[in-house]
Amino acid sequence: MEELIQQLKEEIIQALNLEDLRPEDIDADAPLFGDGLGLDSIDALELIVLLEKNYGIRLADAAAGKEVFRSVRVMAEYVAAHRTK
Amino acid sequence: MTLPAPLYILSAEQISPQRPLCQDWTCCPRYPGGTYCRSDDPDFRRLLRPAEARRMGRLLKRAAAVSDRALAAAGADCPDAIVTGTGWGCVESTEQFLQALCTRGEHLLSPTHFMQSTHNTMSALLAIRTHCHGYNVTFTHGAVSFDCALHDAALLLREGSAGLALVGGHDEVTPDYRVLLRRMGYAGLAGQCPCCETSVALTLSATPRRAPLCRLDDLCLRHRPAPEEWADAVGRMLGRCGKEPADVDLLVCGHNGLPDNDRPYDGLARRLFPHTPQLRYKRLFGENFSVSAASVYAAAHLLRRATLPPALGGGAPQGTPLRTVLVVNHSGGADFSAILLERP
Numbered sequence: 225m226e227e228l229i230q231q232l233k234e235e236i237i238q239a240l241n242l243e244d245l246r247p248e249d250i251d252a253d254a255p256l257f258g259d260g261l262g263l264d265s266i267d268a269l270e271l272i273v274l275l276e277k278n279y280g281i282r283l284a285d286a287a288a289g290k291e292v293f294r295s296v297r298v299m300a301e302y303v304a305a306h307r308t309k
Numbered sequence: 310m311t312l313p314a315p316l317y318i319l320s321a322e323q324i325s326p327q328r329p330l331c332q333d334w335t336c337c338p339r340y341p342g343g344t345y346c347r348s349d350d351p352d353f354r355r356l357l358r359p360a361e362a363r364r365m366g367r368l369l370k371r372a373a374a375v376s377d378r379a380l381a382a383a384g385a386d387c388p389d390a391i392v393t394g395t396g397w398g399c400v401e402s403t404e405q406f407l408q409a410l411c412t413r414g415e416h417l418l419s420p421t422h423f424m425q426s427t428h429n430t431m432s433a434l435l436a437i438r439t440h441c442h443g444y445n446v447t448f449t450h451g452a453v454s455f456d457c458a459l460h461d462a463a464l465l466l467r468e469g470s471a472g473l474a475l476v477g478g479h480d481e482v483t484p485d486y487r488v489l490l491r492r493m494g495y496a497g498l499a500g501q502c503p504c505c506e507t508s509v510a511l512t513l514s515a516t517p518r519r520a521p522l523c524r525l526d527d528l529c530l531r532h533r534p535a536p537e538e539w540a541d542a543v544g545r546m547l548g549r550c551g552k553e554p555a556d557v558d559l560l561v562c563g564h565n566g567l568p569d570n571d572r573p574y575d576g577l578a579r580r581l582f583p584h585t586p587q588l589r590y591k592r593l594f595g596e597n598f599s600v601s602a603a604s605v606y607a608a609a610h611l612l613r614r615a616t617l618p619p620a621l622g623g624g625a626p627q628g629t630p631l632r633t634v635l636v637v638n639h640s641g642g643a644d645f646s647a648i649l650l651e652r653p
Contacts, residue, residue, distance in 0.1 A: 241364065241421075242363060243359060243363060262360070266364070266421060266424075270419060270421060273417050273418070273420075
């Protein structure tokens with residue numbers, strides 16, 4: 225799981241162009257939206273694309289997306305359970 | 310005779326093959342070689358907040374940086390209007406979006422690249438950054454885009470709809486785009502000055518405010534004029550401003566090394582300005598759809614200096630005083646523009 229969390233952090237930094245952040249700067253349990261990384265709705269769309277492109281996961285339900293993107297750890301657990309590639 | 314109401318260029322900034330965000334080109338100009346030369350970008354991390362810049366493509370960063378500097382130099386936070394000219398907009402983002410579309414289909418497309426792939430992205434971004442809720446227009450008329458933007462801003466100021474307009478000309482040239490431009494016979498051809506990139510922002514005001522760079526007396530645009538009609542139009546514009554051709558101290562013109570392009574400039578010079586020094590600005594700024602913005606930028610700063618720097622030559626004796634400068638451009642023999650600038 226820790227390896228997947230590290231990989232997701234790197235992919236998030238690349239996908240969202242968070243140039244000033246390193247993976248170790250991201251708290252795996254901190255909220256991605258709002259107080260934590262401070263991401264917004266466009267970032268949510270980028271993360272949906274990331275999940276489908278890299279892990280074959282299609283998020284069609286907005287409510288599910290809100291839960292999946294609660295933190296990097298939650299995201300990693302969801303990826304581990306649902307990935308198709 | 311009623312002279313056209315003068316307008317004032319308060320400030321102008323550039324990112325191009327020249328050293329960025331400064332006027333070093335007047336004393337130590339760079340002459341880009343080869344057929345392709347990208348802009349010398351400043352360190353954007355020092356100019357833009359990372360959180361803000363992370364969603365900007367390269368051209369947006371350039372547009373934001375030159376606009377910030379131009380507004381600051383004019384002592385303004387928010388313009389009344391934003392008018393931008395761009396030939397192809399944010400090409401890099403468009404390419405990334407289209408490449409993803411080709412390789413992955415309509416799914417899995419980046420919303421950021423999609424948002425940036427529209428032509429009016431720059432004007433919209435500048436409006437958001439400056440909190441400008443006023444007039445916001447982007448002209449995408451090929452190589453006359455900036456000239457149209459400047460013309461529109463001048464009309465807006467003269468009718469009193471705005472007091473200060475932020476006018477820009479922005480184009481980037483990616484390696485793939487450069488190949489297309491060469492195939493189109495537009496840029497990057499043998500014998501032609503190199504295909505380059507331009508980002509210029511200037512502030513245009515109805516009042517001189519603090520020390521303006523220069524006055525914009527008048528400008529005229531012509532689409533496919535008959536032979537001699539362009540020179541007639543230039544002569545009439547000078548007349549409207551109470552000038553004779555002999556009053557023009559410097560002709561800033563868009564020679565690019567190709568005979569078909571250069572012929573109209575030579576014809577105009579022969580007929581109206583046989584003894585007027587010329588600054589062939591594309592030797593400094595290259596060729597692209599927004600490079601005419603660099604001609605106005607260069608003329609405005611030369612007028613601020615009041616003399617033609619020896620480094621730029623132009624066939625003028627050293628220290629030739631500059632009071633009146635005429636900027637002339639045309640695109641493919643179709644769209645012609647003339648812009649008369651003067652020391653305030």
